[in-house]
Amino acid sequence: MRVLAIEPYFGGSHRAFLKGWETHSAHDFTIVDLPAFHWKWRMRHSAITLADEVNRLASQGERWDVIFCSDMLNLAEWKGLVDSQVASLPKVLYFHENQLTYPSQQPREWDYHFAFSNFTSAIAADEIWYNSRFNETEFLRELDAFLHRMPDFQPSHHIPLLQEKSSIQPPGVDSVFANKLEEEATDLNTSGSPLVVTWAARWEHDKDPETFFKAIRLAITNGVNLRLRVLGESFKNQPPVFGLAKQEFATYIDEFGYAESQSQFVELMQSTDVFVSTAIHEFFGISAVEAALAGAYPLLPQRLAYPEVFDLEENPDRQKFFYGGTAESLALALGRCHDLKKAGTLSTGNLKVQLQRYTWPNRAPIMDEAIAKLAHK
Structure with a gap:
């Protein structure tokens, strides 16, 4: 089967998702993409730019059976701009995130256009896939509130229709993270060595780095012997706390910045x-799953999505992997982990084995089947 995959922001987790699925899929993919640059501009112009590209490919004889796109594309606009044969194909819209719940630092910065683009894209799709139930629930709840703030002609009657064509399809992760040998794991858990703590996320305010560094400060004050790794992609307007923390915790930091390669990460x-x-602000937590698999x-x-992704409700013993969300509760949890490592008992039990379901060899066949079922309706 031939899948036309459209990604206006081909970088980071969006790129990893498509490349991971393509690598492990039984289907043939044509990926039409744009560089991961200026996401707001990508959401505004990509329908035009990528419609032009798809029309070019179609004019050269390219044909597909089904369309897959991410929430970064205004699917309704794109559908109106492409060749009618392409526009008639069944379409899947995948929500990695949604623009209704982004925690803007300045409320005035929030742009209703992006939220409404998500809405019209969802209407235009034949199926909507979310990476988590949390994402779906948050989007539909906020969508209802959002539409009711509009002055008139509030199209909230579409919301039940969106629910009817929605499903949950978690992303896959690279199984290489799970390849650590057991003897390597044992070597790391030596009681005399410092606790190696890693924070890995985009260097932006919605990942709340301030709370992390406050917790580290408290943990050190409480006597926790630790080493720090602060990883992730940084941007021109990154929160100032990173520069301050690099100075304050200089004697504790082993890694600070973007990993040079996937193998290093x-x-x-x-x-x-x-x-x-x-x-x-997190709708799945790929880095958390990768780390736990490792x-x-x-x-x-x-x-957020963490209790769902880590099956907390079905496995109450996993409460130990969660903290209250504050710097104080995180500092206490780090202290507990420090004590467990000193005792040689810092272990995640069977968590690693149970999270194998998120690896691409397990996820790709499920997604292949779902998209083939839509294509053959």
Whole structure:
């Protein structure tokens, strides 16, 4: 089967998602994409730019059976601009995130256009896939509130129709993270060595780095012997806390910045004791899953998609992987992990095995079947 995959922001997790699925899929993919640059501009112009590209390919004889696109594309606009044969194909819209719940630092910066683009794209799609139930629930709830703030002609009657064609399809992760040998894991858990703590996320305010560094400060004050790795992609307007923290914690930092390669990132995760997230905006948590597959002990805020992704409700014993979301509760959790490492008992139990379901060899066949079923309706 031939899949036309459209990605206006081909970088980071969006790129990893498509390349991972393509690599492990039984289907043939044509990926039409744009560089991951200026996301707001990408959401505004990509329907035109990528319609032009698809029309060019179609004029050269390219044909497809189904269309897959991310939430960065205004699917309704794109559909109106492409060749009628392409426009008639069944379409899947994948929500990696949504623009209704982004926590803007300045409320005036929030742009209704992007939220409405998500809405019209969802209407135009034949199926809507979300990476988590949390994402779906948040989007539909906020969409209802959003539409009711409009002055008239509030099209909220579409919301039940969106629910009817929605499903949950978690992303896959690279199985290489799970390849650490057991003897390597044992070597890392030596009682006399410092606790290796890794924070890995985009260097932006919605990942709440301030809480992380405050917790580190408290943990050090409480006597926790630790080493720091602060990883992730940085931007021109990154939060100033990173520059301040680099100076304050200079004697504790082993890594600070973007990993030079995928292999280095895997290596760093596999040699991590504790992986920390402080996110206030997260719809799945790929880095957390990768870290746990690599054998790291996750410390996650008990909010967002994390309880769902880590099956907390079905496995109450996993409460130990969650903290209250504050710097104080995180510092206490780091202290507990420090004590466990000193005792040689810092372990995630069977978590690594159970998270194998998120690896691409397991996820790709499920997604292949779902998109083939739509194509053959």
